[in-house]
Amino acid sequence: MSAARLPKKLYERELARLQAQLVDMQAWVQTTGARVVVIFEGRDAAGKGSTIKRVSEYLNPRVSRIVALPTPTDREKSQWYFQRYIAHLPAAGEIVLMDRSWYNRAGVERVMGYCTEAEYQRFLHQAPLFERMLVEDGILLLKYWFSVSDVEQEARFRSRASDPMRRWKLSPNDVLSITKWEDYSRAKDAMLVHTDIPEAPWYEVDNEDKRRGRINMIHHLLERIPWQPVPHESVEIPERPASRGYERPPRSVDAMVPDYAATLER
Numbered sequence: 001m002s003a004a005r006l007p008k009k010l011y012e013r014e015l016a017r018l019q020a021q022l023v024d025m026q027a028w029v030q031t032t033g034a035r036v037v038v039i040f041e042g043r044d045a046a047g048k049g050s051t052i053k054r055v056s057e058y059l060n061p062r063v064s065r066i067v068a069l070p071t072p073t074d075r076e077k078s079q080w081y082f083q084r085y086i087a088h089l090p091a092a093g094e095i096v097l098m099d100r101s102w103y104n105r106a107g108v109e110r111v112m113g114y115c116t117e118a119e120y121q122r123f124l125h126q127a128p129l130f131e132r133m134l135v136e137d138g139i140l141l142l143k144y145w146f147s148v149s150d151v152e153q154e155a156r157f158r159s160r161a162s163d164p165m166r167r168w169k170l171s172p173n174d175v176l177s178i179t180k181w182e183d184y185s186r187a188k189d190a191m192l193v194h195t196d197i198p199e200a201p202w203y204e205v206d207n208e209d210k211r212r213g214r215i216n217m218i219h220h221l222l223e224r225i226p227w228q229p230v231p232h233e234s235v236e237i238p239e240r241p242a243s244r245g246y247e248r249p250p251r252s253v254d255a256m257v258p259d260y261a262a263t264l265e266r
Helices: 008-032 048-056 108-112 117-136 150-161 172-179 181-195 210-224 260-265
Strands: 035-042 064-067 094-099 140-147 202-206
Touching: 008 048, 008 094, 008 210, 035 048, 048 064, 048 094, 048 210, 108 117, 108 172, 108 181, 117 140, 117 181, 140 210, 150 172, 172 181, 202 210
Parallel strands: 035 094, 035 140, 064 094, 140 202
Antiparallel strands: none
């Protein structure tokens, strides 16, 4: 794991440069009709969500969307396991960022006993087949595993527990992951053995330092997508036409939001 923390100013400067390239990459996806799926996996508190936030920050939500599915319903549990994920795959010109994915079965479901042994073994067999079909059909599939040490994970949990803005990120399962560290490690190792395939390999992100991890992941993503700069059409701002006598009704007619900000200036 990395020990050195990336300086904030250097991080912010490089992040801005990479985010500008992500916008250019998005334009290429729209123009070419490419379909992109990026999977973010890792332990609880590994920094997946914050990285997704930086990736998507300046992207067009009509083109790039985040998929974070809740617990499956009883109906979804009766379906083929991959079925509910298929509905969220991209159409031409779209990017899908998956905050966890079908790999829930190889991780939390396996460790917490939410699936049977037969369901788990079936997943390990079918996942590579499913992903080969996606890639064969032309989808650009990238899979990232975010790694963090047990010490850093616990520190992040404790930070969340004392922060009212982030306390919602803690769930009973998250806390249990501390006591099941080795179980999750074994599950991850088995997952990689079965699903790290040439068509869709796993890429590990050392996210002990979130700044460094975000920069490394975004840079790698931009290197793996075969995008090219797309010429931008210039947009001319027209001159505002002369007034034709419109007069706005008195503000007293409108239900204006009170100027709370003015109280802060006193």
